[in-house]
Amino acid sequence: MSGNVVEDLIHELTKLPGIGRKSAQRLAFFIMGMPDSEALPIAEAIVKLKEKARFCRQCFNITEDEVCSICRDPGRSRDRVCVVEEPSNLIVIENTKIYKGLYHVLLGALSPIDGITPDRLKINELVERVKQGSMSEVIIATNPNTKGETTAQYISQILKPLGVRVSRIAYGLPIGGDIEFADEVTLAKSIEGRNEM
Numbered sequence: 001m002s003g004n005v006v007e008d009l010i011h012e013l014t015k016l017p018g019i020g021r022k023s024a025q026r027l028a029f030f031i032m033g034m035p036d037s038e039a040l041p042i043a044e045a046i047v048k049l050k051e052k053a054r055f056c057r058q059c060f061n062i063t064e065d066e067v068c069s070i071c072r073d074p075g076r077s078r079d080r081v082c083v084v085e086e087p088s089n090l091i092v093i094e095n096t097k098i099y100k101g102l103y104h105v106l107l108g109a110l111s112p113i114d115g116i117t118p119d120r121l122k123i124n125e126l127v128e129r130v131k132q133g134s135m136s137e138v139i140i141a142t143n144p145n146t147k148g149e150t151t152a153q154y155i156s157q158i159l160k161p162l163g164v165r166v167s168r169i170a171y172g173l174p175i176g177g178d179i180e181f182a183d184e185v186t187l188a189k190s191i192e193g194r195n196e197m
Contacts, residue, residue, distance in 0.1 A: 060105040060122050062087045077101040079136040085109045109147035137165040144171045
């Protein structure tokens, strides 16, 4: 630390994903200009998060309890589990209000070049859940990029011998999108994931 409180804050903010030095400077000066009544609750919320938040022992979602509210919900279908990379992905799927099964959060995606191997993710725990439970389907909802596809393929290969159906969410064109502006990979996935009308 430099000893300069503004510079210290800028340095700490650059540790956040997607925040470069310029963004960190803007944020630091914005925070400095905020009234105490607005700035201090932000600091308190960070402290509370670090003190109280933990990963659910069943699905690895973020929770304050040992088991998250989704895993405890008796109204959720127990025969399906949706596999996502991060808790933020789970939130996006939950916001659709379509999926009513359980989740499993991997806490990342395979990337051997970055040292992210299967043992660094919650893949073994997923295998154990499938072996123990009455799962009829595992829905893989990893990101549509190289890491996500690699992770999906790996999980599919290790789960299929266990007799569970493994599916992958469909990818395609966004509603309101224009085919003319779609990249080839997105368009190919749209054609592959087509549905009967």
